[in-house]
Amino acid sequence: MKKAVVLLSGGLDSATILAIAKQQGYVCHALSFDYGQRHGAELNAARFIAEQARVMEHKLVRIELDSYGGSALTDSRIAVPDSPGSGIPVTYVPARNTVFLAFALGWAEVLGSFDIFIGVNAVDYSGYPDCRPEFVQAFEKLAGLATKAGVEGGRFTVHTPLLHLSKAEIILAGRALGVDYAHTVSCYSADDHGRACGVCDSCRLRKAGFAAAGLEDPTRYRNGGIV
């Protein structure tokens, strides 16, 4: 059985890639990061999703991205916008996916795995540079040069099954695999109970995805969804 390291944030996309990796026959080693994000609700969701999916192992690792901040998600002095702006938004976390993939690469090498799954998407996304295909390709190249396993001829693949899907397509794919999105948290400002704000960029993309998919939105919103 092939092993894979699956980056699991606790959001909609990462819950979907975990289901896809399982369906493709991988023994899944889930990896979540406490990187100083604004709330712990998504990590609670990650624990729940990992358990439901009966992963082989779920590692929760602290990475102090809040020690340098520079993002609305890792510096409480920067507010999460409640309406879309132009350009790359302030919720961009410098080098986040680079750090996450680097850590996943090390764990994969120790496991003897060459497969890493990440739920990046370049369609219904916030414009983060480290969600684009050219970033993923550059990381795969780096992985081969960075590791003993790569030097010995192994070839790492960063699987991005959601890369070119719309949010609605992602939701439909996950639903077909039995993902229960009620237990995922996408909101940048979820409360301690995992209830979403309904207005941040991540909430908007998610809400529009359910609407476009023609499905009832199972997200638990604060104020009963009236925002």
Next chain:
Amino acid sequence: MKKAVVLLSGGLDSATILAIAKQQGYVCHALSFDYGQRHGAELNAARFIAEQARVMEHKLVRIELDSYGGSALTDSRIAVPDSPGSGIPVTYVPARNTVFLAFALGWAEVLGSFDIFIGVNAVDYSGYPDCRPEFVQAFEKLAGLATKAGVEGGRFTVHTPLLHLSKAEIILAGRALGVDYAHTVSCYSADDHGRACGVCDSCRLRKAGFAAAGLEDPTRYRNGGIV
């Protein structure tokens, strides 16, 4: 004044690149990692070196590479060899420099810096894949694609002034800049007082470097240097 992030392990090489970065006129932001290495002596050395060099800031960050282990440096069940073997040794830490550079990249971006210094060397080294020029080049390419600053046209440089120097040349370069190597710790198995074993790969390379440079070795060895 240009800012640089300087990776500072507390060893001979990183103390030298800090001196070089300063000499090149950079305002230095030093970055050290507690990654679960076998001893804290090198981090004590890093603190001392950073203070002596009057860096602008010194960040010490915990990164749990010991959560996946797989190396004699991050898993106490794997012994540090006391004689050289063939191939990449068990002291290789999977993805270590990738994780370190990724974190440095994030901090650099927040600082508005495009310059990262790392003391990798591909001459008198242990054969680690993530010390080679092709790795460094691949990381620079990734950095441009991963970041907002890169997308906006900024170009990150990973400075590797030691890459093609012998250990003796590194020592002579550092001495010329006033580096006091007595306060650096290279040994994989240093004791709590920072005293070196004298027999590990890192000790051997360092000892041979001082001999080739024709300089007295200021390293504090256990047993007074008799090994």
